[in-house]
Amino acid sequence: MTLVYITDQIYLHGGIERVLANKVNYFVNELNYEVHIITTEQKNNIPCYEIDSKVILHDLAINYNRNKSYFNPLNLIKVPKHYLSLKRKIKAIKPNVIVVCNFAFDFYFIPFVYPEIAKIKEFHSSRHFFHQKRLENKSLFTNFFNKINDYIESKYHCLVLLTTDEKKYYKSNNLLVIPNSIDKHLGKIANTGNSKKVISAGRIAPVKGFEKLINAWSLVAQKHPDWVLDIYGFGEKEYIKSLENLISSLNINDKIVLCGSTNNINEKMLDSAIYVMTSETECFPMVLLEAMSNGLPIVSFDCPNGPRNIFTNNVDGILVEQNNIKAFANAIINLIEAPEKRIFFGKNGHNSIEKFNTNKIMNCWRNLFIDVSSFKFKDYS
Structure with missing residues (x-):
């Protein structure tokens, strides 16, 4: 079996990159597949997550300007080169299956390249808000664009979603749900009963809602000034600056650390007591699986279709009403003041992720x- 994975890049830390690395390493080592990854803008960077040397990497060096829309003229003029380069590369590889990971121009033309090759589209984010906008916006242009999108999706042999909740947002009948995988850490688990650190991680962008987390932490710090919040991740400079200004305005500079990105997130989790997440939307956040594999209890907003599919409220964590900052702070305080509950939730979470076992x-x-x-x-619906 020869597989081709197509994505924009694999050098920036993120959920797609982490999942992709895990998959391709498994396929080349456990199933002896031939696996290729084709990128459009790797820019000579090394992969951010370890990828086995048996995986063959190709970069087309299209290098779209990601500060502008894909439909900006400066990007549109690069589409012909992208199409022709990708078509030549696929012809040379002759894969059995092509898997599209990201959502760029290749999403639109891949179904029509070499019809004898099977094509799969993976979706790594929730369509909840997109679906809401689709229902609200009835303009002719939007309806036309949505119908094109539906048509393209129907031309893939399969669309792979992360949760059953997402199926209602798609018009196609070529759907299959396959969640992300993770294995339990069989060695150390976090010393949740003694640590006084709370941890969060992810791309530092508005969709992750870190300003809400900071506002919630300001309430936590009033009751428990000896506790510290560590936030890991890279992101948008302007947004990071706004978070720094918010921290200063709340006078909690010594209570929150913006730590930047790390290649050792598991070690950081092992040194923490609670994992927290305040995202606006998530589909299947790998970081929650990682936290649970390290034995951390979770406090998370109940954002659409994501966390509720991974952990159970009051069993291995606490789900909080979306955007309720005071309730979020109270949930953290609840766990800070109940170390036995932290340990209980952490053990439950560590055991419950068995359903996402890698082999399965x-x-x-x-x-x-x-x-x-x-x-x-098949009709996968």
Whole structure:
């Protein structure tokens, strides 16, 4: 079996990059597949997560300007080169299956390149807000664009979603749900009963809601000034600056640390007591699985379709009403003041992620690759 994965880059820390690295390493080592990753803007950077040397990397060096819309003229003029370069590369590789990970121009033309090759589109984010906007915006242009989008999706042999909740947002009948995978850490787990650190991690962008987390922490710090919040991740400079200004305005500079990105997030989690998340939207946040594998209890906003599919409220964490900052702060305070509950939730979470066992999840992918490469069409809905 020869696979091609297509994405924009694999040098920036993120959920897609982490999941992709885990998958390709498994496929080349456990299933002996030939696996290629084709990027459009790797820019000579090394992958941010370890990728086995048996995985073959290709970069087309299209280098779209990501500060502008894909439909900006400066990006549109690069589309022909992108199309022709990708088509030549696929012809040379001759894969059985192509998997599209990101959402760029290649999403639109891949279904029509080499029809004898099976194509899969992975979706890594929730369509909740997109669906809401689609219902609200009835303009002719928007309806036309949405119909094109639906048509393109129907031309993939399979669309892979992360949760069953997401299926209602799609018009196609070529849907399959395969969650992300993770294995339990069999060695150390976090010393949640003794640590006085709370941790959060992710791309530093408005969608992650870190300003809400900072406002909530200002309330926590009033009751527990000896506790510290560490936030890990890279991101948008202007947004980071606004977070720094917010921290200063709340006079909690010594209570919150913006730590930047790290390659050792597991070690940081092991040194923490609670994991927290205040995202506006998530689909299947890998970082929650990582926190649970390290034995951390979770406090998270109940954002659409994400956290509730990973952990259970009052069993291995606390789900808080979306955007309720005071309730979020109280949930953290509740766990700070109940170390036995932190330990209980952490152990439950560590055990519950067995349902996302790597061998189990990768076997789903293996079966899908066999089906689509044999052009055994199914109604996956």
